[in-house]
Amino acid sequence: MRLPQAQGWLLLALVASAVLSWFTPSFNPYFLDVAMSCGINITLAVSLNLINGYTGQFSLGHAGFMAVGAYTAAMLTTAASSWLLPMLGGQTGLLFLVALVAGGLVAALAGMLVGVPSLRLKGDYLAIVTLGFGEIIRVILQNIDAVGGPRGLIGIPDYTNLFATFALVSVTVYAIWAMIHSTYGRGFIAVADDEIAAEAMGINSTRYKIRAFVVGAFYAGVAGGVYAHFKSYIAPQGFGFDKSIEIVVMVILGGMGNMPGVIIAAVLLTILSETLRQFGDFRMILYSLLIIVLMIARPQGLFRLRRNQAGR
Amino acid sequence: MTEFLQQLVNGLSLGAIYALIALGYTMVYGVLRFINFAHSDVFMVGAFAGYYIGRQLPPETLGGGLVALVGGMLACALLGVVIEKLAYRPLRGRSTLTVLITAIGVSLLLQNLGQRVFGANPRSFPQLFPSHEFHFDGMVISSAQLAVFIVTLLLLFALRWIVMSTRIGTAMRALSFNPTAASLVGINNDFVISCTFALGSALAGAGGILYALNYPSIDPLMGTLPGLKAFVAAVLGGIGNIPGAAAGGLLLGLIETVVVALGGSTYRDAVAFGVLILILLLRPGGLLGRLQTEKV
Numbered sequence: 097m098r099l100p101q102a103q104g105w106l107l108l109a110l111v112a113s114a115v116l117s118w119f120t121p122s123f124n125p126y127f128l129d130v131a132m133s134c135g136i137n138i139t140l141a142v143s144l145n146l147i148n149g150y151t152g153q154f155s156l157g158h159a160g161f162m163a164v165g166a167y168t169a170a171m172l173t174t175a176a177s178s179w180l181l182p183m184l185g186g187q188t189g190l191l192f193l194v195a196l197v198a199g200g201l202v203a204a205l206a207g208m209l210v211g212v213p214s215l216r217l218k219g220d221y222l223a224i225v226t227l228g229f230g231e232i233i234r235v236i237l238q239n240i241d242a243v244g245g246p247r248g249l250i251g252i253p254d255y256t257n258l259f260a261t262f263a264l265v266s267v268t269v270y271a272i273w274a275m276i277h278s279t280y281g282r283g284f285i286a287v288a289d290d291e292i293a294a295e296a297m298g299i300n301s302t303r304y305k306i307r308a309f310v311v312g313a314f315y316a317g318v319a320g321g322v323y324a325h326f327k328s329y330i331a332p333q334g335f336g337f338d339k340s341i342e343i344v345v346m347v348i349l350g351g352m353g354n355m356p357g358v359i360i361a362a363v364l365l366t367i368l369s370e371t372l373r374q375f376g377d378f379r380m381i382l383y384s385l386l387i388i389v390l391m392i393a394r395p396q397g398l399f400r401l402r403r404n405q406a407g408r
Numbered sequence: 409m410t411e412f413l414q415q416l417v418n419g420l421s422l423g424a425i426y427a428l429i430a431l432g433y434t435m436v437y438g439v440l441r442f443i444n445f446a447h448s449d450v451f452m453v454g455a456f457a458g459y460y461i462g463r464q465l466p467p468e469t470l471g472g473g474l475v476a477l478v479g480g481m482l483a484c485a486l487l488g489v490v491i492e493k494l495a496y497r498p499l500r501g502r503s504t505l506t507v508l509i510t511a512i513g514v515s516l517l518l519q520n521l522g523q524r525v526f527g528a529n530p531r532s533f534p535q536l537f538p539s540h541e542f543h544f545d546g547m548v549i550s551s552a553q554l555a556v557f558i559v560t561l562l563l564l565f566a567l568r569w570i571v572m573s574t575r576i577g578t579a580m581r582a583l584s585f586n587p588t589a590a591s592l593v594g595i596n597n598d599f600v601i602s603c604t605f606a607l608g609s610a611l612a613g614a615g616g617i618l619y620a621l622n623y624p625s626i627d628p629l630m631g632t633l634p635g636l637k638a639f640v641a642a643v644l645g646g647i648g649n650i651p652g653a654a655a656g657g658l659l660l661g662l663i664e665t666v667v668v669a670l671g672g673s674t675y676r677d678a679v680a681f682g683v684l685i686l687i688l689l690l691r692p693g694g695l696l697g698r699l700q701t702e703k704v
Contacts, residue, residue: 154505156512213685216692219504220443224639225688228681231636235678337632341516348509377528380520387513392498395506 102277106270113262120258128258134366135261136323139268141346141362142355143315146272148344149353150281151308152288154223157210157230158316158343161203163335164233165317166324167243169199170252173325175242192255196264196321203317204310206233211309230340237332248331249324256326264322268315273355275311284308288353338380342369345383348390351397360399410546415669416662421553421622423661424560428615429638430645430653431567432608438584438648439604442504445511446491448635449518450484450609454616455533455626456526457483462534473536477559480617481610488609489602497598522628533624536617552621563614564654567607571650576603584648637664637680644687646697655696 120128144158172180172195184190210229217225238246275281286294287301295301324330342365350361372379390398429451436444457480465472495514499507540551571577579600582590591597619634620626641660645652660680667679687694 154508213689217688220508221643221688221692223508224443224636224643225681225685228636228640228684232678232681235675239674341512344509344512377520377523380516381524384513384516384520388495388510388517391506391510391513392495395502 102270102274106266109266109270110263113259113266116262117257117259130367130370132256132258132261132326133370134363135265136319136326137343137346137366138265138359138362139319139322140316140343141350141358142265142268142272143312143319144343145347145350145353145355145358146276146284147308147312148347149351149358150276150284150288151305152291152352153305153308154219155210155226155309155312156223156337156340156344157226157228157233158312159335159337159339160226160230160233161206161313161316162320162323162339163230163237163330163332164206164313165196165199165203165320166330166335167199167237167249167320168202168317169195169321170249170324170330171243172198173253173255174249174251188253188255192260192325195325196318199321200314200318203320204314206317207309207311207313208306210313211306227337227340230335230337234332234336237335244331246332248329248334250329252324252328252330254325254328256322261322261326264315264318268318269355269359272311272315276355285353342383345387348387349398351399354397354399357397357399361397414547415665417547417549417553419662419665420658421556421661422665423641423658424556425615425619425622425657426634426638426641426661427654427657428560428563428611428618429635430642430657431650432612433639433642434645434647434650434653435580435604435608437642438650439580439587439601440496440507442507443511443639444608445508446495446514446518447608447612448631448638449515449522450487450491450631451612451616451619451635451638452522452626452628452631453487453518454480454484454613455620455630456522456616456628457613458536458617458620459531459533459626462536465536467534467536468538470538473538473555476536477614477617481613484613484616485606485610488605488612492602492605497601519628519632526628528628530625530627533620533626535624536621550622552618555621556618559614559618563611567611567650570607576600580604633677640680640684643684643694646694649694649697652694652696656694659695 123131140158140162144155147153147155147158173191177191180194181188181191184194210226213222213225237243243249276284283294283299283304286297286299287304291301320335346362346365347358349365350356350358369379372382429447432447432450433444436442436447458476461479462472462476465475491514495510496507499510535552537551537555542549542551542554569577571580579590579595580603582593582595583597583600587597590600615634615638616631619630637660638657641656642653643656644660645654645656647653660683663683664676664679667673668676672679
């Protein structure tokens with residue numbers, strides 16, 4: 097698929113989500129709820145796929161980036177809206193957009209902070225550092241009283257609609273797809289395949305790793321903002337290790353570095369966890385068994401037939 | 409001064425527990441080169457094993473306490489061997505990341521099975537050893553803290569003896585040096601790995617019971633934070649290095665206690681990760697470890 101064609105797809109997806117959003121009132125609210133959860137999870141999984149899949153790093157703190165974005169965006173539309181809204185001509189849509197982008201940017205900054213230690217760390221160490229980072233974010237949020245501390249933030253306006261969710265999905269998928277398939281973007285895959293060989297070919301692996309973290313964190317942050325304005329309530333506990341694991345499982349199930357697979361896995365797991373909700377803690381038992389069995393039987397993910405399909 | 413000594417004792421007793429858990433991380437890392445995420449949940453199972461065994465025994469007796477301790481250690485050793493056989497052995501030779509993700513899966517499985525089997529509500533841990541408070545000059549040492557010091561010290565010496573002076577210990581060291589060469593000279597790698605898991609898990613089990621004695625409320629998720637901190641301790645001392653893990657554990661316990669004493673108790677869980685990030689940036693090999701250069 098060449099780029100102009102991909103841009104066509106992006107446009108089509110944006111128009112389609114706008115048209116679909118028009119019919120929102122006629123949809124079953126439960127179905128709508130699940131569809132928006134799917135959209136948010138797709139964005140999270142695709143952005144994590146850039147870090148864990150294409151670039152071959154291992155981040156266990158994706159929920160942390162999501163939290164940063166969610167809190168930033170939510171603060172802008174609640175506490176800061178009194179002066180921000182008049183500045184934007186009273187348009188709530190514009191305010192929402194500004195809040196989302198700001199949330200993404202702050203999360204990207206956090207991504208850079210995590211990306212920097214990743215220059216020196218590999219595999220399991222990096223996993224622990226990102227995990228620790230996610231926990232640190234959670235602890236800090238719990239200790240800031242201005243954002244509600246452990247009680248969380250309530251009364252966030254519910255700006256998120258079907259269009260916002262699926263526009264975000266389309267943009268994220270397009271941006272990461274286009275980046276990976278550009279000449280520059282092959283560097284990510286090269287770093288994942290063999291870092292030493294990539295270095296020998298003149299690829300600055302450090303810069304690629306940081307960039308992967310920054311871009312991945314940006315989209316996770318935006319997704320966090322969309323999530324906050326979807327649920328109207330966020331609390332630090334919602335962005336803990338469990339959430340990070342959930343996103344990681346989506347990426348693993350879909351196959352690391354396999355974008356269509358990851359999207360399908362995100363949708364499947366969202367629906368699965370919705371249907372399993374009535375079984376309570378069996379859900380996590382199933383998740384953990386799924387991880388173990390997948391890693392032993394199909395480490396390349398459910399949907400990938402060959403290894404290294406990513407760049408083709 | 410008394411205050412300082414008291415905090416020192418508290419920090420060391422917390423650190424000794426971290427050290428016990430950290431040893432398991434370090435030993436497994438030494439032979440298999442991966443972080444056994446499930447180790448923190450073996451620690452949890454140890455505490456619950458101690459709870460169930462301890463309930464059958466007369467409380468507050470030295471003999472009963474020792475039986476519970478040894479029983480918990482045996483249960484954990486068994487669990488460690490089973491985990492290794494079922495989850496990690498099929499992955500021998502695969503990439504670190506694959507094994508790491510599996511370990512996370514095992515950890516989550518143990519936690520959630522624990523919530524199913526033991527129930528999600530915290531339980532109060534029985535006082536296994538005779539409880540008594542020793543007063544020195546205004547300083548208070550509880551018998552639970554004393555148990556931590558004595559048991560940790562004994563286990564450390566036992567471990568050192570096993571690793572340095574027995575055939576199986578020699579085999580472990582050989583395996584961590586070079587697995588291929590070890591199997592060439594006739595060492596049964598799988599058996600040695602099983603033994604390593606058994607030893608490390610038994611130490612975690614002891615750690616779990618000692619932790620529960622000092623903080624007598626146990627639940628299936630109790631392992632996560634002490635486990636992560638013990639991992640930080642292992643990295644702090646240089647992962648793969650047994651004296652390093654012990655030193656790192658004690659040091660981390662002290663740092664945490666100092667931070668809490670200075671009034672940062674809400675940040676006590678973030679401290680360990682701050683230490684981890686600092687040590688990885690400044691001295692990635694750990695305090696006592698050596699950094700291995702990568703060969704192409």
